[in-house]
Amino acid sequence: MTGLARLAVFAATLLALASPAGAQSKPRSGKAASPADLYAQRFATLCAACHGANGRSDMPGTPVLAGQHSFYAITQLFLFREGRRKNEPMTAVAKPMSDADLQGFANFIGTLPAVPAPPPETPPDAARMKKGAELAQQHKCVFCHGADFAGGQQVPRIAGQREDYLQMTLRGFKSGERTGYTMAMGEAVRQVTPEELDTLAYYAARFPSGGDAAASK
Amino acid sequence: MPRTLPVMRSLLALGVLCTVGAASAPQAQEEPGWAKGRPKTDAAMKMAPVPAFPVPTPADQLPVKKFKLPPGFKAEVWASGVLDARGLRQGEKGNIFVSSLFVANKVYVIPESGKHEAKVIIDNTPLATGIEIHKGALYLATNTKIMRYDDVEANLDKLGEPKVIYEKLPGGTDHSWKYLRIRDNKLYYAVGAPCNLCDPGEWAKIFRMNLDGSDVETIASGVRNTVGFDFDPKTGNLWFTDNGRDWFSEELPNDELNVVTRPGKQHFGFPFCHQGNIPDPEFGWGKSCDDYQKPAALLGPHAGSLGLKFYTGKMFPAKYQGAMFIARHGPWNRTKKYADIQVAMPDGKGGARLETFMTGFVENNNYLGRPVDFLVMKDGSLLISDDHAGAIYRISYGGK
Numbered sequence: 212m213t214g215l216a217r218l219a220v221f222a223a224t225l226l227a228l229a230s231p232a233g234a235q236s237k238p239r240s241g242k243a244a245s246p247a248d249l250y251a252q253r254f255a256t257l258c259a260a261c262h263g264a265n266g267r268s269d270m271p272g273t274p275v276l277a278g279q280h281s282f283y284a285i286t287q288l289f290l291f292r293e294g295r296r297k298n299e300p301m302t303a304v305a306k307p308m309s310d311a312d313l314q315g316f317a318n319f320i321g322t323l324p325a326v327p328a329p330p331p332e333t334p335p336d337a338a339r340m341k342k343g344a345e346l347a348q349q350h351k352c353v354f355c356h357g358a359d360f361a362g363g364q365q366v367p368r369i370a371g372q373r374e375d376y377l378q379m380t381l382r383g384f385k386s387g388e389r390t391g392y393t394m395a396m397g398e399a400v401r402q403v404t405p406e407e408l409d410t411l412a413y414y415a416a417r418f419p420s421g422g423d424a425a426a427s428k
Numbered sequence: 429m430p431r432t433l434p435v436m437r438s439l440l441a442l443g444v445l446c447t448v449g450a451a452s453a454p455q456a457q458e459e460p461g462w463a464k465g466r467p468k469t470d471a472a473m474k475m476a477p478v479p480a481f482p483v484p485t486p487a488d489q490l491p492v493k494k495f496k497l498p499p500g501f502k503a504e505v506w507a508s509g510v511l512d513a514r515g516l517r518q519g520e521k522g523n524i525f526v527s528s529l530f531v532a533n534k535v536y537v538i539p540e541s542g543k544h545e546a547k548v549i550i551d552n553t554p555l556a557t558g559i560e561i562h563k564g565a566l567y568l569a570t571n572t573k574i575m576r577y578d579d580v581e582a583n584l585d586k587l588g589e590p591k592v593i594y595e596k597l598p599g600g601t602d603h604s605w606k607y608l609r610i611r612d613n614k615l616y617y618a619v620g621a622p623c624n625l626c627d628p629g630e631w632a633k634i635f636r637m638n639l640d641g642s643d644v645e646t647i648a649s650g651v652r653n654t655v656g657f658d659f660d661p662k663t664g665n666l667w668f669t670d671n672g673r674d675w676f677s678e679e680l681p682n683d684e685l686n687v688v689t690r691p692g693k694q695h696f697g698f699p700f701c702h703q704g705n706i707p708d709p710e711f712g713w714g715k716s717c718d719d720y721q722k723p724a725a726l727l728g729p730h731a732g733s734l735g736l737k738f739y740t741g742k743m744f745p746a747k748y749q750g751a752m753f754i755a756r757h758g759p760w761n762r763t764k765k766y767a768d769i770q771v772a773m774p775d776g777k778g779g780a781r782l783e784t785f786m787t788g789f790v791e792n793n794n795y796l797g798r799p800v801d802f803l804v805m806k807d808g809s810l811l812i813s814d815d816h817a818g819a820i821y822r823i824s825y826g827g828k
Contacts, residue, residue, distance in 0.1 A: 289482035310483040310509070392482070393530075394601065 247322075250315040257304065258316075266323040274376045278325025278420065282365045285317035286392035295390045325361075325420050328371045335417045343414020346407050350399065360418050365392060371420030377412035461602035461623035465675040465710075472675065475761045480512045480531045484818025491796040492821065494788035500745075503786070506811055506822035507544040510536060513813040513820055515559045515607065515735075516803040521581040524803065525566060526813065526820070527559045529605055535559060535568060537584055538820075549580075549587055558606025558617060562639070569606035569617055572599045574641065594641035598622065598631065603653040603671075607735075611659050615639055616666070620653035624674045625699055625708070628652075632698050634668065634688070648688050650695040650720060656736035656801070660774065662750055665689055667724070667772075667780075669733035669754060672702055674761045681706050682726035683733040685754065685772055685780055694721040725772055725780040732757035732767075735801035735813075743808025744825045750774065753785065753810065755799035765793050769812065786812075786823070 255264065258276070262268045266277030276284070290296035291305035292313070308316070347353055347360075356362050360370035369377065383389030384396040385408060391397060400408060466472050485491075487508035495503040507513075512532035517525045522540035535550035550556055550568065558569030566580040568590065574597070575590035577583070598604065603620025610616070614636040621628040634648040634657070647666065657668035666688040672681040681702035688694060697704065697720035699711040704722035707715060727733045735755040739748045751773045758767030769786035789797045798816035805811060809824040 286482050311486070313483055 246315055247319065250319040254316065254319050261300075265326055266320070267326040267328075268373065269329075271373075272375055272379060273373070275326070275328075275372050276320050277323045278361070278368045278371075279320055279323070280362060280364055280366070280368065281317040281321025283362065283367045284320040285313050286365050288313045288316060290390060290392060297388065297390075325368065325371065327420055328416065331417065336413075339410060339413055340417065343410050346403075346411050347414065350403055350407075350411075352399075352411065355395065355399075360415055360420070368420070369415040370418040372416055374412050374416035377415055378409055381408040381412055461600075461626070462674065464624045464626060465673070466624075467675060471763070472761075480529070480815045480818070482511070482531060484509045484511050485797075485816075487819075490817055490819050490821075491788060491791075494791065494796065495821075496787045497823065498785065500825050500827050502824050502826060504822050504824075505819060507538050507546060507820040509818060510538070510546045510813075510820060511818045512815050513818055514557055514800050514815050516801045516811055516813050516820070517559050517561045518803055518805075519561050519566075519581045520564060522806075523581050523584070524811070524820075525559055525561065525580075527557050527568075529555065529557050529815065535566075544820075547584070549584055555605045558608040560608035560610050560615070562610040567593075567608055567610070567615065569597070569608055571601070571604035571606070572597050574606075574608075574615070574617070576639075593639070594637065594644075605655070607655045607657065609657060609659065610639070611664075613639055616647065616657065618651060618654045618657075618668075620651070621698060625711070627699065627711070634666070645692060647691045648686070648694055648696060650698045650700070651686075652698040655734045656755070658736050658738050658752060660687075660750075660752075661738055661740055666691070667736060667738075667752060667774075669727060669736050670696065670698075670723075671733060672730070673699070673708070674730065676702070676706075676709075677729075678762055678764075679729045682723075682729055683731040683756075684723035685725040685727055685733070685736075685782075686721065687724045687774075687778065687780075689778070695719075696721050696723075724774075724778060725782055727754065727770070727782075728756060728766070730759035730762040732759055732798075734799070737802035737804065739804060739810070741804045741808025741810070744810075747773070752780075753802050755801065755812070757798045757800060757815075758790065758795055765790050765795060767795060767798050769799055789814075 261270050261273050262276045267275050288305050291301040292308055294302055355366050356369050362368040385400045490505050492503050492505055510526055512528035513526050514529050515527035524538045526536040528534050533552055533554050534548050535556050536546040537549050538544050538546050555571045560567040564579050566577040568575045573595035574593050576593055577587050577590045600622050602622050606617050608617055616636045618634045619631040621632040632651055633646050634651055635644050636647050637644045651670050653671040654668040657666055659666055668686050670684040670686055672683045686696050699708055700715040701707055701717040701720045703726055705717050734757045736752055738752045751771050754770045754772055756768050758765050767789040768784055771783045771785045772780040774780050795816050797814040800813045800815050803811040809822050812821045
């Protein structure tokens with residue numbers, strides 16, 4: 212799908228969200244579909260165009276949701292809805308969501324197993340990967356995100372995340388443009404140089420992710 | 429999905445783990461204040477402060493059926509869907525004002541009667557936590573300033589710009605949020621220690637000021653972090669909860685219940701002495717606990733003792749008259765969680781006897797709710813805010 216076609220799909224899904232059919236989806240309100248099925252459907256129509264049907268996005272700057280944790284997902288949907296995390300399409304998506312919607316989408320995202328990144332066109336630069344591993348230790352990234360970078364609860368999985376998204380996010384935390392649910396990341400990257408942040412993004416994006424072990428976290 | 433609080437690795441993220449200086453790191457990175465003194469063990473490194481969940485618990489899933497109260501008392505949901513509900517105060521016309529802390533950035537108003545739906549009257553204000561009502565005005569203290577909204581109940585649709593009465597608060601994130609009371613035309617507030625454990629400099633004190641922000645006076649020193657205080661209606665003495673230092677051990681020190689009997693002249697120990705009898709392993713050298721004011725009662729290890737309110741209603745039995753309710757919000761840096769409501773009865777000799785009043789906030793070591801603050805209603809019933817579940821409960825007494 213081209214970028215333009217995706218945008219069209221996205222616009223259509225926004226309309227769908229705003230329509231009564233799209234908005235009737237509070238859990239416990241109907242008996243037809245279980246809440247889980249309902250949000251699987253709504254994810255397919257609303258989110259999949261950009262984030263991928265299985266949650267692995269191949270769209271630039273768009274995060275992979277596969278293997279992400281529901282607690283993390285709900286904090287971010289909340290920040291988008293409140294306008295505290297700045298991103299126009301996501302704020303548009305999240306604005307009309309009820310609390311039950313936040314919970315429903317987050318729960319569904321939490322069920323998506325991790326999906327490995329497609330094989331890179333060129334093998335990872337061994338020296339840069341080594342540097343990345345050192346930086347991840349030095350700046351204690353592993354303390355929160357885990358030695359496997361799988362995260363947990365409100366800490367996102369970063370293993371196999373898109374490099375462009377990681378880079379943008381880390382730079383955003385450093386500049387203060389990106390707001391977190393807590394102040395953890397802003398303070399975490401305060402003393403990390405931009406070059407080091409880019410190396411960390413490079414490393415985490417190429418960190419092996421996926422498979423049953425990762426998905427079962 | 430179970431609404432579990434993070435107790436594992438995720439807890440770490442809340443804090444600032446990545447800034448904890450590694451011994452091998454070339455640059456010495458500074459720890460955040462709350463992490464100072466934390467042992468470098470795996471179990472301790474997985475603990476960090478916990479913010480409220482971003483979505484209130486739906487009304488039909490609130491834990492009211494799990495609450496346990498003394499015979500004759502009843503708990504019910506008074507309001508739900510109040511994200512991050514913290515401080516409770518009531519206006520002269522009956523409206524209930526509700527503040528918030530890290531998540532909602534709001535102050536709400538809820539009508540006394542009707543369906544008790546919360547309406548946002550102040551938004552986009554981080555740490556909009558300290559509130560008080562006095563002569564028709566709403567006082568709001570964030571971590572940086574204290575403001576006043578005049579004639580607030582006549583302007584609930586549009587509050588307008590507040591008058592800033594004081595803007596020299598130190599800000600920051602550690603123990604910087606506020607709790608307010610007004611008595612005899614003086615506004616009481618505290619500035620906590622800017623850390624878990626440190627030399628707090630000019631802070632770690634309870635202050636009072638005139639209502640225009642002038643004449644700031646120290647009322648009590650050596651107060652690490654009080655987020656709840658009230659005046660004994662009989663004696664006029666100020667009683668306050670104080671949250672003890674973190675990381676000493678799982679079981680020590682206790683939070684303190686203190687009483688100010690000589691305003692401005694008493695030092696309650698921080699950072700030198702904890703719970704009246706434990707000299708700090710670092711700051712306690714050369715000091716004696718006997719040189720500091722002892723607590724009136726101990727409130728439990730890492731209890732997160734928050735709101736404190738003397739019961740001034742008529743509905744509850746006589747033993748509660750002159751007693752104070754205390755909300756134990758529950759520990760974040762202790763493996764075993766607990767949270768409840770205590771009643772403290774002053775013994776007339778400077779101490780107080782504690783009795784558990786309400787439990788049921790914890791299940792399988794996870795919080796279902798976390799109590800914060802109180803309001804005694806005109807009919808004598810008691811409102812309790814819960815920032816974890818985003819709810820307000822009403823406790824009433826119907827006799828045996």
